[in-house]
Amino acid sequence: MTEPLASTHSGSVVDRAAEALRVLSLESADGTFLGSEDDMIARLDVSRATLRQAASRVAQENFIAVRRGVGGGYFSARPNTMNVTRMAAQYLRARDADFTEITHGIGPLKAELAVLATRNRDPALLAKLEEFAQLDEAAPLEMAHGYRAFLKSEREFLQLISALAGNSVLNLLMAILYDFAALASRSEDVLIDRPERVQTYRRMRARLARAVIDADVELARLASRRCSELVDEWFEQDFKGRTFDGQAMD
Numbered sequence: 151m152t153e154p155l156a157s158t159h160s161g162s163v164v165d166r167a168a169e170a171l172r173v174l175s176l177e178s179a180d181g182t183f184l185g186s187e188d189d190m191i192a193r194l195d196v197s198r199a200t201l202r203q204a205a206s207r208v209a210q211e212n213f214i215a216v217r218r219g220v221g222g223g224y225f226s227a228r229p230n231t232m233n234v235t236r237m238a239a240q241y242l243r244a245r246d247a248d249f250t251e252i253t254h255g256i257g258p259l260k261a262e263l264a265v266l267a268t269r270n271r272d273p274a275l276l277a278k279l280e281e282f283a284q285l286d287e288a289a290p291l292e293m294a295h296g297y298r299a300f301l302k303s304e305r306e307f308l309q310l311i312s313a314l315a316g317n318s319v320l321n322l323l324m325a326i327l328y329d330f331a332a333l334a335s336r337s338e339d340v341l342i343d344r345p346e347r348v349q350t351y352r353r354m355r356a357r358l359a360r361a362v363i364d365a366d367v368e369l370a371r372l373a374s375r376r377c378s379e380l381v382d383e384w385f386e387q388d389f390k391g392r393t394f395d396g397q398a399m400d
Contacts, residue, residue, distance in 0.1 A: 167204035257378030267314035286356035
C-alpha cells in the first residue's frame with residue numbers, strides 16, 4: 151500500500167489517521183464496535199504500522215479502546231474527567247501552585263455554578279440536594295471528625311451542583327482544582343483535626359443547598375462566596391507569615 155508522504159501541510163499520515171479515529175469514535179456511541187484491525191486499515195487506507203501508531207495515540211486520549219484476541223477490535227470510547235484532572239493537577243503541582251491559589255480559584259467558579267444551578271428545576275436532582283441539605287443541617291459535631299468522609303461528601307456536593315448547573319467547562323475546571331486540593335499534605339490542610347471548622351463549613355454548605363433549592367440566585371451567590379471566605383480565613387489564621395514548607399517568610 152502506498153501512503154502519502156510522512157509530513158505535509160495538513161500533518162503527518164499518523165496525525166491524519168489519529169484524527170480519523172477520533173471522528174469515528176465521536177460519531178458512535180460509547181463502546182460501539184468500530185471494526186477489526188483489518189477493517190480499520192481498509193477504512194482509513196493506511197498501513198498496519200500507521201494504524202497502530204495512530205491507535206496508540208488515540209487510545210492514550212481515551213477516545214478508542216483496542217482489544218486483542220477473540221471478540222477484539224476497535225471500540226469507541228470517551229475520555230472522562232479523571233484523565234484530564236489528574237494530569238492538570240500534577241501540572242499545577244509541578245508549577246509550585248499552593249493551596250491558597252486553589253481556594254481563590256474555586257471561589258468564583260463555585261459561585262457561578264451555584265447561580266446556574268438555581269435555574270435547573272429537575273425534581274430528581276433537587277430531591278438529592280434536599281437530602282444533602284438535611285444531612286448537613288443535622289450533622290452533630292462528632293460527625294465532623296470523619297475528615298475523609300467530609301471530603302467525599304464535598305466532592306459529591308460538587309458533582310450534584312455541577313449536574314444542576316449543566317456547564318461542562320466549569321465542571322471540568324472545578325474538578326481539576328479539587329483534584330489538586332486532594333494532593334495537599336496534612337500540614338497544608340485547614341480542616342484536618344478541626345471538627346468545629348468542618349461543622350461550620352457544612353452548615354454554610356447547607357445554606358447554599360437551600361438557596362439552590364429555592365432558586366434564590368442572590369443567596370446562592372452569597373452562600374457560595376461565604377463558603378470560600380471561610381476557607382480563606384482559616385488559611386490566613388493558620389499560615390500567615392509562613393510558606394507551606396513551614397519556613398518563615400521574609
